[in-house]
Amino acid sequence: MASLIAGGVDCDVHPAVPHLTSLLPYLNDYWRDQVTTRGMVDLISQSYPQNSPITARPDWRPESGKPGESLADMQRHVLDPFQLSHAICNPLYGVQMVFSEDLQAAFCRALNEWLVKEWLDRDPRLRGSIVIPTQSVEKAVAEIERCATDRRFVQVLMLVMGDTPLGKRALWPIYEAAERLELPIGIHAGSAYHNPPTAVGWGSYHIEDYAGQAQAFQTQLTSLIVEGVFAKYPQLKMVMLESGVSWISPFLWRLHKFWRGVRMETPWVDRAPLEIVRSNIRFSLQPFDAPPDEATLIRLFDHMQSDELVLFSTDYPHWQFDGQEALPAGLTPDLVRKIMIDNPHATYPRLT
Amino acid sequence: MNIQFRESSEAASPLAVKTAIADCDIHPARATRAELYPYLAKRWQHHLEVYGVHAYQGMMEGPPYPKAQPNASRRDAYPPEGGPQGSSLSFMQKQLLNPNNVQLGVLNPLNTGQGIRNHELSAALCSAINDWQIDKWTSKDKRLKASIVVGNEDGLSAAAEIRERAGDKNFVQVLLLSRNVEPLGQRRYWPIYQAAEEAGLPVGVHAFGFGGNPITPSGWPSYYIEEMVGHSQCQQSALASLVLEGVFERFPKLKMVMIEAGFGWAPSLAWRLDKVWQRLRSEVPHVKRPPSEYIREQVWWTTQPMEDPERREDLFDVIKWIGWDRLLFATDYPHWDYDEPSRVLPAGVSEDDREAFYLGNAKKLYGIS
Numbered sequence: 001m002a003s004l005i006a007g008g009v010d011c012d013v014h015p016a017v018p019h020l021t022s023l024l025p026y027l028n029d030y031w032r033d034q035v036t037t038r039g040m041v042d043l044i045s046q047s048y049p050q051n052s053p054i055t056a057r058p059d060w061r062p063e064s065g066k067p068g069e070s071l072a073d074m075q076r077h078v079l080d081p082f083q084l085s086h087a088i089c090n091p092l093y094g095v096q097m098v099f100s101e102d103l104q105a106a107f108c109r110a111l112n113e114w115l116v117k118e119w120l121d122r123d124p125r126l127r128g129s130i131v132i133p134t135q136s137v138e139k140a141v142a143e144i145e146r147c148a149t150d151r152r153f154v155q156v157l158m159l160v161m162g163d164t165p166l167g168k169r170a171l172w173p174i175y176e177a178a179e180r181l182e183l184p185i186g187i188h189a190g191s192a193y194h195n196p197p198t199a200v201g202w203g204s205y206h207i208e209d210y211a212g213q214a215q216a217f218q219t220q221l222t223s224l225i226v227e228g229v230f231a232k233y234p235q236l237k238m239v240m241l242e243s244g245v246s247w248i249s250p251f252l253w254r255l256h257k258f259w260r261g262v263r264m265e266t267p268w269v270d271r272a273p274l275e276i277v278r279s280n281i282r283f284s285l286q287p288f289d290a291p292p293d294e295a296t297l298i299r300l301f302d303h304m305q306s307d308e309l310v311l312f313s314t315d316y317p318h319w320q321f322d323g324q325e326a327l328p329a330g331l332t333p334d335l336v337r338k339i340m341i342d343n344p345h346a347t348y349p350r351l352t
Numbered sequence: 353m354n355i356q357f358r359e360s361s362e363a364a365s366p367l368a369v370k371t372a373i374a375d376c377d378i379h380p381a382r383a384t385r386a387e388l389y390p391y392l393a394k395r396w397q398h399h400l401e402v403y404g405v406h407a408y409q410g411m412m413e414g415p416p417y418p419k420a421q422p423n424a425s426r427r428d429a430y431p432p433e434g435g436p437q438g439s440s441l442s443f444m445q446k447q448l449l450n451p452n453n454v455q456l457g458v459l460n461p462l463n464t465g466q467g468i469r470n471h472e473l474s475a476a477l478c479s480a481i482n483d484w485q486i487d488k489w490t491s492k493d494k495r496l497k498a499s500i501v502v503g504n505e506d507g508l509s510a511a512a513e514i515r516e517r518a519g520d521k522n523f524v525q526v527l528l529l530s531r532n533v534e535p536l537g538q539r540r541y542w543p544i545y546q547a548a549e550e551a552g553l554p555v556g557v558h559a560f561g562f563g564g565n566p567i568t569p570s571g572w573p574s575y576y577i578e579e580m581v582g583h584s585q586c587q588q589s590a591l592a593s594l595v596l597e598g599v600f601e602r603f604p605k606l607k608m609v610m611i612e613a614g615f616g617w618a619p620s621l622a623w624r625l626d627k628v629w630q631r632l633r634s635e636v637p638h639v640k641r642p643p644s645e646y647i648r649e650q651v652w653w654t655t656q657p658m659e660d661p662e663r664r665e666d667l668f669d670v671i672k673w674i675g676w677d678r679l680l681f682a683t684d685y686p687h688w689d690y691d692e693p694s695r696v697l698p699a700g701v702s703e704d705d706r707e708a709f710y711l712g713n714a715k716k717l718y719g720i721s
Contacts, residue, residue: 053631164571165578191569198589199582201534201565204597207632208535211592211625212569215585219568222581227574244624250616250670253659255581260660261689262420262577274662289624299669305662319631 002331004324006083008340009351012188012241012284012313013078015119016068017043017093017111026110026117031103043094043107047190047209048318054210057319067317071122078316079125081324086344086351087316088127088154088186089119090241096159096192101136105143108133112147120152127351129157129186137170141177148181154350155184155239160216161191167220167227175233182349184237184282187220189213214289217243218251221281225255228268230280237347239282242315246290249303252277278306282347284313285327285339286320294330301335311347312340371707372455373693374714375448376654377558377611377682378496380459380489381423383435387488391480396473405477406469408533408562417576421688429686437686441492448685449495452693455711456720457496458524458682459485460558460611466504466529467562474503479513482523490522497718499527499556505563507543514544518551524718525554529561530583530613536590537597545603554607554652554717557590559583580689587613588621591651595625598638600646607717609652612684616659619673622647648675652717654682655709656691664698676705680714 017023020042024032034040048055056067060077068074079087093111098104108131115128130147132140147153156178158166166187178185191209196202198212199219217240230236255273263269269276290296301307314326327336345351382388389397404412421427423436429447431440438444449457465477478501485498500517502510517523526548534540536557548555560583566572567582587610600606610618625643633639653674661667671679683690697706715721 053634054628161569162571165568165573166570168574195569195571196565197569198535198593199565199567199569199586200531200536200589200593201563203535203589203593204538205632205635207628207635208589208592208596210632211596211621211628212589214620214624215588216569218585219573219578219582220570222578223568223570223573226577244620246623247617247620249661249666250614250620250659251584253616253661253667254584254614254657256662257657257660258577258580258689262580265420265575265577287624287627289620289627291623296673303661303666303669 002327002329002336003333004082004327005336005340007085008082008312009344010078010082010084010087010314010316011239011311011344012090012286013074013087013316014068014092014318015074015089015115016066017091017114018066018069023107023110023114026113027106031106043097045092045094045097045190046193046206048092049206052206054319056317057322060317071119074316075123078314079123082314082326084125086125086127088129089115090129090157090186090188091115091131092188092190095131096134096162099135101133101139104133104135105139108143112143116150127152127154129153129155130183131157132174134158134162137173141173144174144177144181144183148183151350153183154348155186157186157188159190159192160187160213160220161195161197163192163194165220165223167223167225167229169227172229172232175229175236179233179236184239184347186239186241187217189242213242214244214247218247221251221277222255225273225276226266226269228266230276231268231270237280237282239284239311239347241284241313242287242318243283244287244289245283245285245310246288246300248283248309249300278309281309282311282343283309284311284315286313286315288328290328292329297328297330307335307338308343308346310339311344371710372453373681373710374456375452375454375683375685376458376680376714377656377684378448378457378459379438379685379687380461380485381436381438383439388477388480388484391483392476396476399473405473407467408469408564417579420576424688425686426688426690441489444685445493448683449493454495456714456718458718459489459496459498460527460556461485461499461501462558462560464501466501471503471506471509475506475509475513478503482513482517486522497524498522499525500553501527502544504528504532505540507540511543511547514547514551514553518553523553524720525556525609528555528557530557530559530586530590531561531565531567532563534563535593537593537595537599542599545599545606549603549606554609556609556611557587558611559587559613584614584617588617591621591647592625595643595646596636596639598636600650601638601640607650607652609654609680609717611654612656612682614657614659615653615655615674615679616667616670618647618653619670652678652680652713654680655696656682656684657689658691658696665700676708677713679709680717681710
């Protein structure tokens with residue numbers, strides 16, 4: 001395995017909301033009353049069932065409570081042993097599943113406030129992602145602007161499977177705000193379950209939902225590129241989080257071929273998809289779906305023809321690797337430095 | 353991809369490969385809607401005239417995402433006698449089969465009886481298409497072989513159609529499309545796999561189709577290019593479903609062909625499935641071996657549309673990971689994104705691999721001597 005270096009940035013860690021009641025202090029009287037009167041239950045997404053093996057590494061699973069709900073555990077499991085300078089918190093609490101834009105906006109605001117008070121204020125290494133109520137673009141933009149005054153928010157967070165493809169023009173005000181405020185858009189694995197979790201319908205199993213995340217990322221990259229998001233917002237960075245990495249090059253070869261064939265349909269796409277990805281899209285390292293041999297890894301990185309695409313992540317507390325083996329075997333020391341330090345800093349301007 | 357290839361007719365194919373090839377994805381078309389009527393009961397002829405096919409999509413005619421070319425086909429492929437591209441045997445012989453020395457051509461009729469909400473009509477149309485393939489194509493040119501088109505949403509009637517055609521040497525595979533009401537591993541489709549396995553026929557899963565699900569897990573996109581690229585994601589999800597529902601475990605002699613959805617994604621998908629299976633196998637105890645093993649043993653891929661890296665040799669890594677013995681050359685004639693046989697493999701491929709890629713793998717899989 002390649003050697004970790006100190007001072008790295010972990011671009012994908014998941015602090016857990018212990019329970020919906022944990023957000024009550026951050027809701028106003030009306031919403032607090034709604035939650036209690038209507039008996040609303042904890043918002044746990046099917047994307048990550050609490051006891052699923054993938055949801056927490058065995059040695060990162062607490063004796064009680066949700067994996068990732070304790071700051072002390074996160075410090076002990078990743079922040080300290082990986083000698084991180086920063087870790088970016090991407091809360092995966094199931095607020096995206098809510099259909100009401102009002103309720104969703106209240107929950108997102110509470111979640112972001114909770115993150116500040118319970119996490120960012122308690123460890124200077126932590127940075128946050130702004131969770132947004134995508135049922136209303138207007139409210140999403142307002143939440144971005146509200147949170148962005150705190151420079152510890154370094155990113156906006158969206159799920160890879162929502163109501164519409166992410167390139168759709170109706171969502172562009174979100175991207176305008178993000179570009180203006182130096183916030184990359186982080187797109188994380190998971191579904192709002194407002195559409196079937198695969199493009200061929202509902203599978204039977206959790207394992208299908210999880211495996212299918214990679215296909216969801218592929219369709220979103222297509223959408224973002226061909227709708228012209230990066231022609232309109234050239235400074236905007238997007239980070240695919242927990243997306244898998246090994247599918248990137250073959251996917252782009254296909255997209256590139258079709259773009260050459262039918263670019264008359266989307267004439268505003270004025271650069272090749274490969275170039276757009278190299279300048280505007282990044283990917284978190286874990287999970288790294290490839291066999292554990294150096295030769296394959298070297299070929300996979302060579303196919304990308306760029307050492308700037310991948311950002312270090314542990315995906316804590318999800319179970320992607322064991323021990324300290326967050327870096328797949330075969331990475332050169334130069335590439336390790338790029339992945340752990342240089343690429344994250346180049347991607348997140350607010351990381352200082 | 354060749355909208356420029358307008359000169360590629362018999363007279364102008366200096367680049368055509370000299371050696372024989374198999375073309376594992378040819379799309380024969382009907383010259384007119386009524387061309388099928390001799391094979392359909394009066395009731396269904398009437399039904400089509402009055403109600404149409406009532407598909408799992410909204411358009412009465414044509415696709416919801418307008419194609420890049422009329423009928424998604426080459427503009428130089430209109431037969432001189434009229435009719436849409438791919439509707440004339442003599443012109444297909446002149447433009448595709450003869451100049452490219454196609455020794456085996458596998459027919460995959462599209463826009464047939466699949467993806468139709470009325471399952472009785474679906475079965476009737478599929479049966480008609482199968483008769484039509486024999487009469488119009490395979491009985492008139494021995495190089496051509498047909499696919500048994502089956503009513504995909506009704507597994508039992510589909511299995512009956514397969515059993516009726518089993519043993520008929522005009523047919524070399526069963527044809528499904530990737531997009532259905534449910535992922536292809538679901539139980540409603542198992543009778544199809546059982547019948548195909550019994551008949552010793554591979555099941556080809558061609559990209560496209562309509563099953564009512566948005567073509568992304570995040571809803572409907574805007575553009576034709578998204579649908580086109582998205583077919584490879586549909587195919588990946590369909591294959592994942594087949595593996596994870598245990599179809600390959602339950603039907604160990606079943607062979608499946610992934611048609612016109614690319615193949616570059618295959619290694620990454622197999623690696624990912626292996627990795628998540630290690631973690632989550634307690635949920636799917638019927639999947640007894642690493643997913644990549646089933647895929648390596650029971651799945652083939654047609655080549656068109658070949659992924660197109662900036663550095664062509666990068667694709668060789670991917671082919672090596674899949675296996676040179678698993679790819680079946682295809683042109684997709686007469687569609688506009690046709691892959692020209694002489695241009696898909698650059699120099700540097702061994703003679704054995706080249707022969708397997710262009711012909712040997714297909715003859716072996718489809719049992720053609």
